[in-house]
Amino acid sequence: MSRELADLADDETDREEDLEDLALGEDYALNPQFVSMVVDAADRGDSERLRELLSALHPADVADLIGFLAADYREVILPHLDPEALAEILSELDYEIREEILESVSPETLAKALGELDSDDAADVVEDLEADKRAQVLAALPETERAAIESALSYGEETAGRLMQREVVAAPQFWTVGQAIDHFRRESDDLPELFFDVYVVDPTYKPVGAVPISTLLRAKRDTPLAQIMESLSEIPVDMDQEEVAYIFDKYHLISAPVVEPGGRLVGQITVDDIVGVIQEESREDILALAGVSDGGRHGDVWDMVRSRLPWLLLNTLTAALAVSVIQAFEAQIAQVVTLAVLMPIVASLGGNGATQTLTVAVRALASRELSAVNALRVVNREMIVGLVNGAVLATVTSLAVYLLFGDVRLCIAFAAALVINMFVASVAGAVVPLALDRMGRDPAVSSAVFVTFVTDFTGFFAFLGIAALILL
Amino acid sequence: MSRELADLADDETDREEDLEDLALGEDYALNPQFVSMVVDAADRGDSERLRELLSALHPADVADLIGFLAADYREVILPHLDPEALAEILSELDYEIREEILESVSPETLAKALGELDSDDAADVVEDLEADKRAQVLAALPETERAAIESALSYGEETAGRLMQREVVAAPQFWTVGQAIDHFRRESDDLPELFFDVYVVDPTYKPVGAVPISTLLRAKRDTPLAQIMESLSEIPVDMDQEEVAYIFDKYHLISAPVVEPGGRLVGQITVDDIVGVIQEESREDILALAGVSDGGRHGDVWDMVRSRLPWLLLNTLTAALAVSVIQAFEAQIAQVVTLAVLMPIVASLGGNGATQTLTVAVRALASRELSAVNALRVVNREMIVGLVNGAVLATVTSLAVYLLFGDVRLCIAFAAALVINMFVASVAGAVVPLALDRMGRDPAVSSAVFVTFVTDFTGFFAFLGIAALILL
Numbered sequence: 001m002s003r004e005l006a007d008l009a010d011d012e013t014d015r016e017e018d019l020e021d022l023a024l025g026e027d028y029a030l031n032p033q034f035v036s037m038v039v040d041a042a043d044r045g046d047s048e049r050l051r052e053l054l055s056a057l058h059p060a061d062v063a064d065l066i067g068f069l070a071a072d073y074r075e076v077i078l079p080h081l082d083p084e085a086l087a088e089i090l091s092e093l094d095y096e097i098r099e100e101i102l103e104s105v106s107p108e109t110l111a112k113a114l115g116e117l118d119s120d121d122a123a124d125v126v127e128d129l130e131a132d133k134r135a136q137v138l139a140a141l142p143e144t145e146r147a148a149i150e151s152a153l154s155y156g157e158e159t160a161g162r163l164m165q166r167e168v169v170a171a172p173q174f175w176t177v178g179q180a181i182d183h184f185r186r187e188s189d190d191l192p193e194l195f196f197d198v199y200v201v202d203p204t205y206k207p208v209g210a211v212p213i214s215t216l217l218r219a220k221r222d223t224p225l226a227q228i229m230e231s232l233s234e235i236p237v238d239m240d241q242e243e244v245a246y247i248f249d250k251y252h253l254i255s256a257p258v259v260e261p262g263g264r265l266v267g268q269i270t271v272d273d274i275v276g277v278i279q280e281e282s283r284e285d286i287l288a289l290a291g292v293s294d295g296g297r298h299g300d301v302w303d304m305v306r307s308r309l310p311w312l313l314l315n316t317l318t319a320a321l322a323v324s325v326i327q328a329f330e331a332q333i334a335q336v337v338t339l340a341v342l343m344p345i346v347a348s349l350g351g352n353g354a355t356q357t358l359t360v361a362v363r364a365l366a367s368r369e370l371s372a373v374n375a376l377r378v379v380n381r382e383m384i385v386g387l388v389n390g391a392v393l394a395t396v397t398s399l400a401v402y403l404l405f406g407d408v409r410l411c412i413a414f415a416a417a418l419v420i421n422m423f424v425a426s427v428a429g430a431v432v433p434l435a436l437d438r439m440g441r442d443p444a445v446s447s448a449v450f451v452t453f454v455t456d457f458t459g460f461f462a463f464l465g466i467a468a469l470i471l472l
Numbered sequence: 473m474s475r476e477l478a479d480l481a482d483d484e485t486d487r488e489e490d491l492e493d494l495a496l497g498e499d500y501a502l503n504p505q506f507v508s509m510v511v512d513a514a515d516r517g518d519s520e521r522l523r524e525l526l527s528a529l530h531p532a533d534v535a536d537l538i539g540f541l542a543a544d545y546r547e548v549i550l551p552h553l554d555p556e557a558l559a560e561i562l563s564e565l566d567y568e569i570r571e572e573i574l575e576s577v578s579p580e581t582l583a584k585a586l587g588e589l590d591s592d593d594a595a596d597v598v599e600d601l602e603a604d605k606r607a608q609v610l611a612a613l614p615e616t617e618r619a620a621i622e623s624a625l626s627y628g629e630e631t632a633g634r635l636m637q638r639e640v641v642a643a644p645q646f647w648t649v650g651q652a653i654d655h656f657r658r659e660s661d662d663l664p665e666l667f668f669d670v671y672v673v674d675p676t677y678k679p680v681g682a683v684p685i686s687t688l689l690r691a692k693r694d695t696p697l698a699q700i701m702e703s704l705s706e707i708p709v710d711m712d713q714e715e716v717a718y719i720f721d722k723y724h725l726i727s728a729p730v731v732e733p734g735g736r737l738v739g740q741i742t743v744d745d746i747v748g749v750i751q752e753e754s755r756e757d758i759l760a761l762a763g764v765s766d767g768g769r770h771g772d773v774w775d776m777v778r779s780r781l782p783w784l785l786l787n788t789l790t791a792a793l794a795v796s797v798i799q800a801f802e803a804q805i806a807q808v809v810t811l812a813v814l815m816p817i818v819a820s821l822g823g824n825g826a827t828q829t830l831t832v833a834v835r836a837l838a839s840r841e842l843s844a845v846n847a848l849r850v851v852n853r854e855m856i857v858g859l860v861n862g863a864v865l866a867t868v869t870s871l872a873v874y875l876l877f878g879d880v881r882l883c884i885a886f887a888a889a890l891v892i893n894m895f896v897a898s899v900a901g902a903v904v905p906l907a908l909d910r911m912g913r914d915p916a917v918s919s920a921v922f923v924t925f926v927t928d929f930t931g932f933f934a935f936l937g938i939a940a941l942i943l944l
Contacts, residue, residue: 371501
């Protein structure tokens with residue numbers, strides 16, 4: 001190669017590296033400038049530039065990029081993606097965008113892309129396809145892959161069966177370390193791309209132990225696998241994914257075998273899938289507590305309205321119920337309008353206190369720190385906390401009320417109502433999620449409405465009621 | 473062995489297995505009955521039974537058990553724990569309980585226990601010790617382990633340096649697969665207990681690639697490592713742990729090398745540590761949104777009060793500011809008391825709408841789905857959603873208001889205020905966390921107070937103001 005050609009090749013490499021550096025900011029998020037470069041190239045219809053920019057990105061970053069772009073630009077970019085990268089990008093995309101993109105890709109291209117993925121990720125993508133297209137894509141897949149995907153889809157959503165990959169590395173009990181390693185070298189093509197444990201199975205293919213491959217590497221060739229294997233945490237194929245994540249987190253698992261009801265090994269779950277589940281479950285909890293049902297993150301405005309309006313309507317109803325208390329005291333308010341000024345404070349502080357207790361309880365239930373074992377002690381402790389917080393707030397605020405309005409009886413009514421409401425808030429904030437959990441409902445989803453209603457109602461009733469008794 | 477002895481041994485094994493089965497419920501949480509058995513044994517002072525019960529548990533479950541028990545019982549149980557299990561139990565315990573338990577264990581026992589842990593977990597425990605005890609424990613440790621722990625503690629809290637373990641498996645570029653495997657067999661004792669990647673390093677100990685050990689197992693013995701190594705995501709030693717978790721999640725990493733500023737390999741982070749970080753960060757966010765500062769989960773009542781009272785006091789202040797609007801309209805309320813009945817609905821629905829938007833925005837910021845790239849589009853979309861939700865709620869509720877009170881002007885004031893407040897709620901819910909994030913503050917911690925104040929204020933002002941204009 002001449003000197004100049006070599007320089008040119010170097011320049012090429014430099015330019016690629018420059019693009020990679022430019023693409024991501026220091027925080028590993030996409031740079032706005034890079035996104036503008038993509039948009040510019042798309043506007044100019046510069047296919048070569050687009051391809052160059054996209055190939056500088058990791059599939060996960062292409063997925064992020066697609067998430068940032070408006071729908072029109074997504075369409076422009078799609079054909080410029082490397083078909084092999086498409087598979088990985090698809091499995092990284094959020095549900096809503098993936099659905100939209102799947103519509104515009106041909107069944108043949110899709111089938112080719114899916115062949116690159118593990119069975120769990122491929123099933124995940126196929127699940128989002130509409131019935132017609134799903135049939136076409138499955139028909140275009142090789143027999144074994146179709147079977148793997150169809151079997152994955154036969155398990156319930158959010159179960160271990162859906163999460164697992166069928167590709168596992170198993171070895172009979174009587175093998176030695178050397179036999180296992182020789183076998184892996186020989187059958188290299190049939191092994192999963194990445195694996196962490198060799199499952200030791202009995203003649204009926206029931207897993208009896210696991211050998212981490214770092215142990216395998218360290219052991220002498222003539223060591224029997226049965227001698228170095230460790231005990232297992234078996235995952236039943238129908239276990240809920242939240243449960244699976246709990247077990248992985250608790251016992252620090254890297255991978256775990258998934259077994260059929262009879263105990264036969266059918267697949268494995270690895271910790272990288274669990275990271276996704278944990279993110280998803282915590283996202284669901286945090287949004288549910290705020291009254292946002294899932295969906296609508298990347299969807300259009302209508303999706304967003306649908307994910308939020310139902311809870312707002314429900315809250316309108318409970319708010320109407322709560323203010324009916326105020327209506328009952330209209331005569332008293334007409335006499336002492338200051339009551340109308342102070343009553344929202346009592347209700348609002350109760351609501352805040354309840355949200356605090358509620359959130360702590362929901363989290364503790366999710367992480368199993370709160371259970372039937374210590375429920376009573378936790379509720380007792382919350383009651384004391386509610387009383388203490390109420391007493392402190394009542395002291396501080398009633399002093400302010402006295403300074404502002406100079407009426408001792410108003411002070412007393414306000415302070416007493418505040419203590420009562422903070423106490424009720426603490427009890428309701430702990431008891432409602434516990435009760436919902438006991439009833440088998442998700443405490444994150446429905447607790448807030450109940451509890452807010454209780455504190456609004458109590459706040460208005462206690463304050464106006466006491467005031468009516470001692471003021472008028 | 474005689475038949476009877478064998479039976480006896482079988483019985484022994486059966487009993488142990490029975491205890492294990494009894495200990496955990498189907499959901500892998502501790503059974504209340506098992507906890508009662510422990511408490512009974514402790515009450516009776518039956519050491520043998522206690523030891524038997526405790527040895528049936530995985531260290532993670534012992535940690536859970538300790539969390540469930542009252543402080544007195546913890547003291548009773550502690551001496552009955554297997555010293556080797558103690559190390560693992562300590563690293564599983566929650567901060568507050570660990571602190572309490574560390575006080576009652578002798579420095580020598582602690583030093584012995586810490587020797588069993590990886591450097592990151594050991595440092596984690598040492599960090600919780602008081603200065604005196606820390607010095608004693610460190611002095612009782614062997615030189616190399618002391619150095620490892622001291623070096624870990626020299627990095628900032630919640631950084632990669634604190635999270636990493638110093639134990640890594642590295643190999644020079646010119647080695648072949650066979651050389652590497654032979655080396656691992658020979659030096660077996662010096663390797664980390666569990667590892668997933670071999671880092672290929674240059675002569676200055678800079679990592680240049682990684683070979684997953686499943687690839688190593690599959691490759692022919694004469695394959696050079698440089699030929700099968702994959703590209704790396706290097707983690708700077710001072711990177712924030714939230715950032716590290718983001719990178720692991722995004723690129724589905726199992727382990728990653730940690731490098732010093734010069735690029736030298738100093739340790740590795742593995743995905744099982746990241747699972748803990750993700751749980752911790754999402755817990756922090758969810759509690760911060762509810763106005764609970766950390767701490768006080770297992771602490772006493774006083775800890776709980778401390779974690780909640782500050783936010784309640786701050787809310788009292790903002791609530792007082794918001795109701796000052798009501799005070800300005802006292803004359804109008806005295807004339808039309810119904811205003812006092814309806815105004816909390818406007819404020820409360822605004823608060824709910826703002827919480828929804830706020831929570832979605834905080835989550836999206838945390839997962840980098842929301843950034844400078846799409847901030848404007850997201851805020852625009854939120855504005856439309858706020859208007860649509862406001863319009864729907866206004867239609868439904870003003871109809872109800874008309875049916876109840878038969879006053880068209882009251883209806884109009886209520887509907888207009890509701891639309892205004894839902895719009896303001898959406899804007900504030902999106903803009904406040906974005907602004908806090910831009911200012912380098914954690915949007916989860918301080919957004920809610922601001923935003924609730926804005927919607928309370930707007931709700932009262934819009935409703936009472938419009939009503940004053942058109943009703944009176």
